[in-house]
Amino acid sequence: MTGKTSYDFGGETAFVTGSTDGIGRGIATALAVAGADVAxxxxxxxDVETTAEALDARGEGTVIGVAADVGDPDELRSAIETAIDAFGSLTLLVNNAARWPEENSMVEASLDDWDRTMAVNARAQFHATKLVARHMIDEGIEGCIVNHSSQTGDRRAGDRGLYGVSKTTVNGLTWRLANDLAPHGIRVNAVSTDVTESRQLRYEAEIEARERRATTAEVLDEWGGARPLGRLGHPEDIADGVLFLASDKAEYVTGTVLRISGGGNLE
Known part of the structure; x- marks a missing residue:
């Protein structure tokens, strides 16, 4: 490694969807530690009250909890309005929330599963970005929006069809919104992840472990070892990418999908 980086987000205000566990919590924690006000x-x-209380002590900013199902447009709008009322403004939106479909096969997936998955994984990112971008434009804020994508969004095959389609959509949203919001000084980027420590990944590892009569730790070690860099991703790895994209060091970066995957994107 060369060089060391630290971030100061004092005075910045962030809304992070799906942020009480896993990657989202890692992102919210990093922002709080860096001094941001975080919703x-x-x-x-x-869950949001417990998380907010725990993170509020981590930095000099204020952390609040805002409960909402981001797949419900009215709840999402209300949540963003609550955050803006609490902080006075929002300078950063991180669209992290996602759901795993009940069936990933494009042949077996139902229309209801399609609707539920796309509502959270794609439509919510579009809707939240529109709401926050309108606030930023009206208030003259040259803010930043970071979407959470996945390596499955790049792949044309595999066993994560419906989830992959939702993340391919996120990539497209990132590019198109970046183009439309650039004239307002609002940057839109995405982080794309692979196997990263999370509740969902551990759940999948537990299933495979039972099938193979192995331990969950053994399965996770194998999955991590298959990455070119030889380990699983950590929530902190993803948070580092988000903080970079939201910082002044990335002020000339927009419309980029930053792949934080330990080389998993090389497959």
Whole structure:
């Protein structure tokens, strides 16, 4: 490694969807530690309150919890309005929330599963970005929006069809919104992840471990070892990418999908 980086987000205000666990919590934590005011989000009011209380002590900014199902347009609008009312403005939106479909096969997936998956993984990112971008434009804020994508969005085959389609959509949204918002000084980028420590990944590892009569730790170690860099991703790895894209060091970066995958994107 060469060089060391630290970030100061004092005075910045962020809304991070799906941020009480896993990658989202890692992003919210990093922003709080860097001094930002942060609104954490999940569907459960208990989860957001507990997370906000824990993260509020991590930095000099204020952390609040805003419960909402981002797949519901009215709840999402209300959540963003709550964050703006609490902080006075939003300078950063991180569209992290996602759901795993019940069936990834494009042949077996139902229309209801399509609707639910796209509502959270794609439509919510579009809707949240529109709402926050309008606020930024009206207030003259040259802010930043970071979407959460996935390596599955780049691949043309594999066993994550419906999820992959939703993330391909996220890539397209990132490019198109970046183009439309650039004249307003608003930058739109995405982070694309591969196998990263999370509740969903551990759940999948537990299933495979039972099938193979292995331990969950053994499965996770194998998955990480298959990456070119030889390990699983950590939420902190993704948070580092988000903080870079939201910082002044990336002021000439927009419309980029930053692949934070340990080389998994090379497959």
């Amino acid at each position: 954490v989000n999940a569907r459960s009011s208990g």
